[in-house]
Amino acid sequence: MIIVLKPDATKEDADEILSQIAEAGLKPLYMPGVERTVLGAIGDERVLGGLHLEGHPLVERVAPILTPYKLVNREAHPDDAVIEIDGVPVGGKRFTVIAGPCAVESHEQMRASAQIAKDHGAHALRGGAFKPRTSPYSFQGLGLEGLKILHDVSETVGLPAVTEVVEVADVADVERYTAAFQVGARNMQNYRLLKRLGQSQKPVILKRGMATTAEDLLLAAEYIVSEGNRGVILCERGIRTFETATRNTLDLNAVPYLKQHSYLPVIVDPSHGTGVREYVTPMACAAAACGADGILVEVHHDPKTALSDGQQSLDAGDFAQLMGRLRPFVAAAGRDL
């Protein structure tokens, strides 16, 4: 860790901090400069967190050398992880497609949409029972009933189901009825929920928050893994920027970044990442090309009647086209669809 002192810090101030560093078991370094004095701390600087040097009135800036996350760090695990969702691998050679409607609306709607997913080669099924919506006047999801419908359809169609969990109190229900948890963008920093999921055995698809960096996403994953659950799948789904032509700005740069810094699988959600039906297929192909391990995509048997996200949902024809166009790009990436 590098600690830059303010211009008015004296040698005594520096010495005080240096002795704190030494007491914490790190090697202190003193680097007086022309305009600023710089201090260094060599060793596992994460133990310095307890010193809170950034709050010291004579400290101008603290620059960490190491990443703030450890367990999800690529350096600790050079090999890519493969996480299984009820037998369906995410990561490795397979490019995994998780498809289904934004929300579970009824048994019929879920059944019809799931069949489209299955028929055209999806590997797993998505569908929301608990829907976090910006407006209290929007459809909020069917709740437990939705979970049961999802479970039934999942068994009937033969695709493992994934659903969003928004609250600690719902974890047990979601765990019972589905094969994997999904943490939505709005809950990526709901740390109580992350810790609770860390105590489950089922995999967690962790979506990046709208105002969070790729490093924040890795720190959120660290919360889950540090509680014991290593089955985390990272998901890039777009960030919020000044661009209004699309619902979000899909940050595909994050894919190679996350692959370089972590061993966890990375999938992409081109539906929320664009918010525009016509852009879903091109961005799914781009995800495959830049190294993603799969996609999470919204498919609805009748988008015109969808209770949420209809404008970004694919119907049967659209999804068939997506899978057809995606295939050669997945092959070009040396993977199987």
Next chain:
Amino acid sequence: MIIVLKPDATKEDADEILSQIAEAGLKPLYMPGVERTVLGAIGDERVLGGLHLEGHPLVERVAPILTPYKLVNREAHPDDAVIEIDGVPVGGKRFTVIAGPCAVESHEQMRASAQIAKDHGAHALRGGAFKPRTSPYSFQGLGLEGLKILHDVSETVGLPAVTEVVEVADVADVERYTAAFQVGARNMQNYRLLKRLGQSQKPVILKRGMATTAEDLLLAAEYIVSEGNRGVILCERGIRTFETATRNTLDLNAVPYLKQHSYLPVIVDPSHGTGVREYVTPMACAAAACGADGILVEVHHDPKTALSDGQQSLDAGDFAQLMGRLRPFVAAAGRDL
């Protein structure tokens, strides 16, 4: 509501949508244009939400005319609300100062910091027992024990206490030990939590999320109010932008915007809004100048040892100076400190 059709929509497509509008009880309007056909729906367009026209394959764009929130709308309540936190008014003639440490760390620390707040004229006390932290290796707060310390100190010092609640399961405890809830930026869209708080009688300080618009904040307030709790205090605390010189970009534009669109009181958090001790006082003065009803500010008896946010915390001298500098600006705004 205005519905712009895609160029390839036919008269039949338009008629289908127009009849849906009529069935929903609104007056339909047909406006064929040179390049696009535009449809209108006159009446309370919020009932059209159920039609999900934005998902229709032939609809290019849907432009609402009315705000999506109703209960917190200025048009419905021309007079400013005054919300009381255990007898301390927020809104109206008073400019309310809520001060205290980021986190409750110990009885001694809380007592010393609260005394500073009290001595220099703060009206209420803040202190976090449940701390949402980006890293799992950072101090996470004392939990229930922290609530009890806060309660004790609040009574001893004679300032009502405000604390963050991060989880539905903690609502009852927070309600028991403190005078008001605070919802942090990371939970502004934790709708389950908002609904639960809407069933409480105690006021809620609702902080704006890092990637949320001022309108999103009003929609979050609508969640609370629609459940029956009208005691919502809005709080601008900065948004996330490309600027890295400060922790967040304090969006003071939001103050006149929120005042224009809603009757709820608006306070500003210059501590999180800047993240830099030296900028807290100027931005507190700016908040008073642009019409805010108060501030939420971090004060710690010894920022050098603070377990979180030390770099933005004020010590006794800093806080005394803030109150001294703030006074003439509050007076210039025609208010009392």
Next chain:
Amino acid sequence: MIIVLKPDATKEDADEILSQIAEAGLKPLYMPGVERTVLGAIGDERVLGGLHLEGHPLVERVAPILTPYKLVNREAHPDDAVIEIDGVPVGGKRFTVIAGPCAVESHEQMRASAQIAKDHGAHALRGGAFKPRTSPYSFQGLGLEGLKILHDVSETVGLPAVTEVVEVADVADVERYTAAFQVGARNMQNYRLLKRLGQSQKPVILKRGMATTAEDLLLAAEYIVSEGNRGVILCERGIRTFETATRNTLDLNAVPYLKQHSYLPVIVDPSHGTGVREYVTPMACAAAACGADGILVEVHHDPKTALSDGQQSLDAGDFAQLMGRLRPFVAAAGRDL
């Protein structure tokens, strides 16, 4: 165009605006609603620009129906344009690779870097003679001398050259020595420069500004085309967001957006779009997958000694690898490299 009036606008206010619309030759529409009155103007609303209705004190909001650009609009030209840079097509079946160093540093450096580009299959050469740099203490480019070096090397190696122009006064020189202009992100809204380039016959690669939307980019293109030069190549190169892991956030969503709204070719700059050498190849492949017509990529014979952008420059080995990895993705897109 849709004009939403403020709640306090009277029937007389509405009538005044409606008659202005009629005088401008458009069909006026009056839509009184429950809470707001909405007016419509049917016809080519671009003529209404002269009315400046958005400035009217009783107008709450003006919502255009049509795009603000006309000449570069896909609706006017259903077929994709192919723009030739001295015989090298951009757009159509070819996926065009324009490679070379950030800056022309010397004849030797330019020659060596150009040879790498040529040897591994690039179709055109880039190299900056005028370098806009954030700091006045950074290398500012060789100017006219750099243009001459670029010209010589271009002829020797047999690749047409592209270079950035930053100032109207330099247009003639750049036109003389190179095959195409490049307008950098910082000049995308330098309208005087755009107009001057619109009077040239040579193609213009127009890079998106760091804080500009994809629609702003089309409006900038409209400036050039409206002066008579139809040879505009759009270039997505990343926007500025809160994410600091990469130099910019490459907004690949813009590729399908621009393709849908315009007929102009679209290329991608994965070097500036990421700022990280290791991410250039994955993002180049992603660009090919989402429909881009080519890439603009920084190649330097010795990045360690590069006078600018060394951290994102590819050396011979890196560039060979990029071309190798790119090939199957270009083929998957049904194109030729």
Next chain:
Amino acid sequence: MIIVLKPDATKEDADEILSQIAEAGLKPLYMPGVERTVLGAIGDERVLGGLHLEGHPLVERVAPILTPYKLVNREAHPDDAVIEIDGVPVGGKRFTVIAGPCAVESHEQMRASAQIAKDHGAHALRGGAFKPRTSPYSFQGLGLEGLKILHDVSETVGLPAVTEVVEVADVADVERYTAAFQVGARNMQNYRLLKRLGQSQKPVILKRGMATTAEDLLLAAEYIVSEGNRGVILCERGIRTFETATRNTLDLNAVPYLKQHSYLPVIVDPSHGTGVREYVTPMACAAAACGADGILVEVHHDPKTALSDGQQSLDAGDFAQLMGRLRPFVAAAGRDL
């Protein structure tokens, strides 16, 4: 300067860089750590720019210790500068109000608007002759004729005039007809223009670019000052963020930041910073409260007919109200209006 090496860098790699640092005349430091080796360079690190260490394949990150600007740095000039616009001071005890229409539209309009500015106490006059507009179909300004009108009205009314310059070729004309240059947000990084203005004797109001940090603004100022013109007035006018409720997000945090890091005067443009007439006055007051030295504000005798920015322009009544409300806040700041 701190140089963090990649994990695979060897002792030899480190030694090579250390000897480069020594050759550049700085003191090299070697700090081997557990996971990374860190190198230091003590002395005026700006000379290291020529080494381009950030481009070295084995360098992970370079962290400068000193600011990249020197001449505009507060550390070099502890006292605040006062810049005079034809006798009107900006900085120091005066809070300076520069008012006038967005664009010079005609002699009558300019005269009427200027009289309003003068009557209600503005100290200088603004008015644009060269208008950079997003759309080629918008009013582009009267050019040289506009300059002459501005000059005439300035003399008649008795207020020095300020106008935007967008192009090196116009500098002489603007210098002849007005008292100060204004560089607009879109040209803040037009370095050729900045250098040319650095050779003038007249003051320059430098507006912050929409996607630029406060540090970028200081670097742009450094361009002007390093050419010899010390008369730079910094202007915060809002940045582009995801918030669409206002035209820009006025970043008032930048005011104390710029004041802390530089000695140059700082003014605020609440008209562009909000884009909404009703928010101009509150944000002008906030600017005074957080330490700004003045405001730049759009005033038009008849905003309804304004050819640009009508929605954010104040009429006579609005401007009188602004000045009235501003007065006590300026006094609270210990200044004179």
